[in-house]
């Protein structure tokens with residue numbers, strides 16, 4: 001939810017599930033800003049917002065809407081801030097909004113690496129309940145080719161710290177990230193990483209090309225071979241087949257997904273796999289999103 005009195009530095013992104021949250025920009029852009037597929041913050045130079053300005057904005061919103069229940073800290077990785085700075089913001093939010101139930105943010109694994117479990121616990125106690133982390137893939141080769149600045153081991157270790165601190169995780173994987181050549185290893189190794197993390201929420205998006213496929217190919221450091229819808233579904237099937245999860249809420253319903261999938265994993269795994277299998281074998285009967293049907 002955007003509030004008129006706030007001076008947003010556009011563009012502003014938030015997860016779909018934060019549609020009714022107060023979006024509070026505590027940083028601008030992404031401190032990494034180098035992933036080959038991501039254009040979200042390439043128009044911005046990363047900076048930390050002045051703390052007084054942020055606290056003042058909280059006061060302004062509290063003045064006319066003291067009943068805010070959910071707050072999302074933007075932009076790309078608010079968790080890059082020092083623990084002390086985040087705590088000051090969380091404490092101010094708690095002071096101004098009596099009914100606040102959840103504060104969340106995007107994070108990148110290296111933000112968590114630099115914080116101890118005790119620090120993360122303190123943030124959780126102050127209301128930081130959920131982190132959204134795009135790990136994109138659990139395959140080391142592909143992590144290098146997209147310039148993520150992480151390995152599977154660094155990703156898993158960082159996210160396990162958040163879990164140990166009691167912070168819930170919503171983790172994203174990108175279907176089709178490496179193209180046909182890296183598809184198998186992407187699916188299998190992403191499932192392995194997700195199994196080690198055991199997030200509460202898991203979602204998959206499909207790789208998209210906001211500036212065109214040639215632009216992406218220039219930034220991707222491997223041999224990107226474009227995938228069609230069937231290739232993407234086969235990759236998705238292999239990924240789900242390899243998951244071993246203890247009750248994660250799974251969603252593949254972002255606008256980029258061709259086939260909407262929703263369920264609890266592993267409880268609904270067979271049902272989801274059957275659904276994908278039917279779509280692969282009989283695409284003409286599958287419930288693909290209308291706008292994609294031409295692409296079959």
Ligand code: SF4
Pocket residue numbers: 030031032033034035038039040041076108134
């Ligand atoms: S870390 Fe996230 S926001 Fe930053 S460039 Fe990579 S994908 Fe984009």
